[in-house]
Amino acid sequence: MASAFGSSRHLSLGEKLWRLNWPVLVTAAVIAAFGMVALYSVAGGSFQPWAERHALRFLLSAGLVIAMAMVRPQAWLKLAFPAYLLALVMLALVPYFGLHAMGAKRWIGLGALSFQPSELMKLALVAALARYYQWLSLERVGQPRWVLLAVAIIAVPVVLTLRQPDLGTGLLFALVGLSMMFLAGTPLIYFAGGLGAVLAAMPLVLSHLHDYQRRRVDIFFNPEKDPFGSGYHITQSKIAIGSGGAWGKGFVQGTQSQLDFVPEKHTDFILTVIGEEWGFAGFLALMAVYVLMLALMLIMAVRARSTFARLLIAGSASTLFVYIFINVAMVTGLVPVVGVPLPLVSYGGTSMITLMAGLGLAMSADLHGGEAIRRDEMGPFL
Amino acid sequence: MFEQDKEEQEAHRRFTRRAAIWAAAQAGAFGLLAGRLFQLQVLENKRYAPLAEENRISLQLLAPKRGRILDRHGAVLADNAETFRVVLSPASTGDVRKTLQVLQKIVPLTPETAASIIKRASHRGRHASIVVASGLTFEQVAQINLLAPQLPGVRTDVSWRRSYPLGPSAAAVTGFTGFLDRSEATTDPVLRLPGVKTGRSGIEAALERELRGESGFEKVEIDARGHVVRMLDWGEPKAGQDIALAIDSGLQKQIYSRLEREARGVCVVIDVGSGDVLAMASAPSFNPSAEAEEAASFNAEQLLSPAVGREYTPGSIFKIVTAVAALRTGRITAGEIIECSGTHDFGGHTRTCWKISGHGPLDLAQALANSCDLYFCELVQRTGVEALRQAGRDLGLERTYEIGLAGELPGALPQERTRPRDAAGREEDKAFAIALGQDAAATPLQLAILTARVASGRAVSPRLVRLSGTPAAGPSALAVPAEALDAVREGLVLAVNGVGSLAGDAMLEKGRSRVAGMAGWTPRDQNRAPAGDGRSDTTAAAKAFIAYVPAGAPRFAAACVLEPSGDTVSPAGNAAALTRDVLDILLNAGPADPHEAAPQGDTAGQTGTIPGWEGR
Numbered sequence: 001m002a003s004a005f006g007s008s009r010h011l012s013l014g015e016k017l018w019r020l021n022w023p024v025l026v027t028a029a030v031i032a033a034f035g036m037v038a039l040y041s042v043a044g045g046s047f048q049p050w051a052e053r054h055a056l057r058f059l060l061s062a063g064l065v066i067a068m069a070m071v072r073p074q075a076w077l078k079l080a081f082p083a084y085l086l087a088l089v090m091l092a093l094v095p096y097f098g099l100h101a102m103g104a105k106r107w108i109g110l111g112a113l114s115f116q117p118s119e120l121m122k123l124a125l126v127a128a129l130a131r132y133y134q135w136l137s138l139e140r141v142g143q144p145r146w147v148l149l150a151v152a153i154i155a156v157p158v159v160l161t162l163r164q165p166d167l168g169t170g171l172l173f174a175l176v177g178l179s180m181m182f183l184a185g186t187p188l189i190y191f192a193g194g195l196g197a198v199l200a201a202m203p204l205v206l207s208h209l210h211d212y213q214r215r216r217v218d219i220f221f222n223p224e225k226d227p228f229g230s231g232y233h234i235t236q237s238k239i240a241i242g243s244g245g246a247w248g249k250g251f252v253q254g255t256q257s258q259l260d261f262v263p264e265k266h267t268d269f270i271l272t273v274i275g276e277e278w279g280f281a282g283f284l285a286l287m288a289v290y291v292l293m294l295a296l297m298l299i300m301a302v303r304a305r306s307t308f309a310r311l312l313i314a315g316s317a318s319t320l321f322v323y324i325f326i327n328v329a330m331v332t333g334l335v336p337v338v339g340v341p342l343p344l345v346s347y348g349g350t351s352m353i354t355l356m357a358g359l360g361l362a363m364s365a366d367l368h369g370g371e372a373i374r375r376d377e378m379g380p381f382l
Numbered sequence: 383m384f385e386q387d388k389e390e391q392e393a394h395r396r397f398t399r400r401a402a403i404w405a406a407a408q409a410g411a412f413g414l415l416a417g418r419l420f421q422l423q424v425l426e427n428k429r430y431a432p433l434a435e436e437n438r439i440s441l442q443l444l445a446p447k448r449g450r451i452l453d454r455h456g457a458v459l460a461d462n463a464e465t466f467r468v469v470l471s472p473a474s475t476g477d478v479r480k481t482l483q484v485l486q487k488i489v490p491l492t493p494e495t496a497a498s499i500i501k502r503a504s505h506r507g508r509h510a511s512i513v514v515a516s517g518l519t520f521e522q523v524a525q526i527n528l529l530a531p532q533l534p535g536v537r538t539d540v541s542w543r544r545s546y547p548l549g550p551s552a553a554a555v556t557g558f559t560g561f562l563d564r565s566e567a568t569t570d571p572v573l574r575l576p577g578v579k580t581g582r583s584g585i586e587a588a589l590e591r592e593l594r595g596e597s598g599f600e601k602v603e604i605d606a607r608g609h610v611v612r613m614l615d616w617g618e619p620k621a622g623q624d625i626a627l628a629i630d631s632g633l634q635k636q637i638y639s640r641l642e643r644e645a646r647g648v649c650v651v652i653d654v655g656s657g658d659v660l661a662m663a664s665a666p667s668f669n670p671s672a673e674a675e676e677a678a679s680f681n682a683e684q685l686l687s688p689a690v691g692r693e694y695t696p697g698s699i700f701k702i703v704t705a706v707a708a709l710r711t712g713r714i715t716a717g718e719i720i721e722c723s724g725t726h727d728f729g730g731h732t733r734t735c736w737k738i739s740g741h742g743p744l745d746l747a748q749a750l751a752n753s754c755d756l757y758f759c760e761l762v763q764r765t766g767v768e769a770l771r772q773a774g775r776d777l778g779l780e781r782t783y784e785i786g787l788a789g790e791l792p793g794a795l796p797q798e799r800t801r802p803r804d805a806a807g808r809e810e811d812k813a814f815a816i817a818l819g820q821d822a823a824a825t826p827l828q829l830a831i832l833t834a835r836v837a838s839g840r841a842v843s844p845r846l847v848r849l850s851g852t853p854a855a856g857p858s859a860l861a862v863p864a865e866a867l868d869a870v871r872e873g874l875v876l877a878v879n880g881v882g883s884l885a886g887d888a889m890l891e892k893g894r895s896r897v898a899g900m901a902g903w904t905p906r907d908q909n910r911a912p913a914g915d916g917r918s919d920t921t922a923a924a925k926a927f928i929a930y931v932p933a934g935a936p937r938f939a940a941a942c943v944l945e946p947s948g949d950t951v952s953p954a955g956n957a958a959a960l961t962r963d964v965l966d967i968l969l970n971a972g973p974a975d976p977h978e979a980a981p982q983g984d985t986a987g988q989t990g991t992i993p994g995w996e997g998r
Contacts, residue, residue: 137389138389138392138393138396179404182400182403182404183397183400183401183404184397185393185396185397185400235441236441238422239439241419241422241423242422242423242426243439244423245423245424246423246424275419275422275423279423280419280420280423280424283416283419283423284416287412287415287416291409291412294408295405298401298405301397301401302397302398302401305390305394306390307390307393307397310394310397314397314401314404318404321408321411325411325415328415328418328419329415329418332415332418332419332422334414334415334418
């Protein structure tokens, strides 16, 4: 590793490729393979229309990851706040320029291109918070005004996404942001106080939820009352997963019977397929690989030599974790349906790209981890 | 530099510590998830264990039984009749066409119906069910179940069809139920079930939520052909509430039959003491039991209840309001005599009474009984619009009552507004139009309330739906002095019973109770002034009659409005006669008719023509 005095020795391309954190990339590939197998089954034993595309997307994303990893983290440092502001503006504009898809306005159409600003924000928020704490000196981390500023950085995107309405992504931002604050060393007393405030504000929040979000929470407690609506997904999903038993019904078996009742099984409810066909054993196997990936990322984070790098990696890992947790909890009926995919397994291009981009940021920070970023080399914003 | 290094190391240490905690939390969360999956897949799997290979679990919503609509004695106005249906589930059916062919041997279907079913089977969600036919006989049901192996995805069930024992006579009150249009959004999943209807008008629509109840569910294991193998779990549906109305179905039926003989009309009857709406009939009506296909052809007009949804100019009935306003503000006393000579100049405008030769000297009661235009024009000028509005409101006009029917209109009272000037620069004078009741609008319900308030001296409010629990305290007294009301009532009694009375047709036969009442109508093209806000477009030219009975101790108040069909201008006798018949029905239905002895010298029971009065 380079010396702690912040040498900016440039590495050659070959050296960079050598230093790349291949284990974590391979692990991601294994997870994507799981996904491909499941999608093959969902399509009734065919690579079309999902499995093949899923694999291709992953390969392209992997290329993106490697490319991003080559870039020095200083670049991400400089881009962090601008990207955040850009994403913020776009999120704010969604109600005016947005397109409706599936009853929610989340996309901005730019001619042929359309993309979700919230996806950009997922990366930008992590980068911005990491950047923020890089700049903030240690003794300031615990001071109220800086804590409040961090909360504000998180809160604005949360509010904007809740308006769309996108409960799942809003929740993601909140949880990832809070975990980054925690990892940055914010004193625990703020978390205790914050929890208290949240509990107190709960009635207000509930009254501001969109009608269909409130119904989701309501149906959560009585899923049978809406068997053809969102309570349907959960009840059928639970039945399907449950019928898988310990060892599952076997490959491509589940989709012919119980799973026929589960909609969206190639996206949010892909775990249902795995649960029914591979049983508890299959589920554990997938979780094990996820845990491995998170562990590897954790090691990367601890190894890094600057706050920015550490938090960037940890933030990406947190994003991954929150996705996994919410999706599994949702599909098994622990948490109301909020529309969050299972990372790298669910079919869906945008979320895979975002996740992999996050991995790319992390790998970039890890690869160049030897270079500490000096605080006096940079101003507060750029 | 060193500071920075030390700080950096400290930051690193902190991070590592926190990261360890974060990792532990994640591990805990994974443990929770694993535990949940374990619960679902290992522990609870036993519950689903005997599941055969191709069997699956199906979740079905159970429709709740709709609440009934009852009258004041508990007689049923809207009920649920059991009907057998045959239902198809495309997901379990396989070849829909073949299955339908087998089914047609038992239940004949038209080619259009069959085609439509096949089409819907391919479009709808695969697990939604389609009602193939309803109203099956028990034999048909038995045959279908016998042929079950040849009819995959087909099942029979019992459902309810809404029935209306009173049919068209109560349709304006009950309303009817129909299917939701697919374009209409719904938050209640029950409405997506096959055969579930929702209220479209009347009480059915207004109290939909109470009538509907809550759905139940059943979780069953079904085999590959969609036939139920066993029941796993269920939740009882909660039946809708029965709604009791103040309506008396016997009265409603009789009044409707009488009304039906007229071309087009509305009739509202109120109990003066409680405000209970005893009957609310309108003609022409429609048959609420008509099947869904016909229901689509109901026009918008049939969907509203005319008793609250149509406004009419009250015509001369408005003179009651004028009288109350003038008496209350002291602009006139009951005994003051004003002479009607047939024409008069009111501030530059020459006005003519309907009786061109003039009524001669009149006190208030006589003026009301003779419906003298000039007398009341004088009163309007003396009293002013503001006091008129106040009196009108106190008598129940220009407001809604929220009695439980949709589309209730509030009516209107005359307003102060800047008036256009005519060629001579004089302000257009509205007083005459106001006096003739042309500048106001009221629904039949409001006319009935006005009658009840005058009759009782209390601020009676209408009550259609009887709510459970103790009724609130009775209506408060009207803010009108007793002498004023006495004078008005005297006028109303005189209008029906006096010599040469205008409304003599409303009189009941000799020996029966005395009726007090008044007619109001809009003669065509006569002194017709638009009632502002373009309202004249919606108010119809009609004949109204209000009455209460018995005159001395009022029990019932009635308001009847007749609209002429075609171009005939019928004399006021029609509406008055109609009201008389209605009152007759009312009195016959109740307990012994409390007769009143005719007062001395009163020639009640005589009708006569007024000299100079020609069919107006």
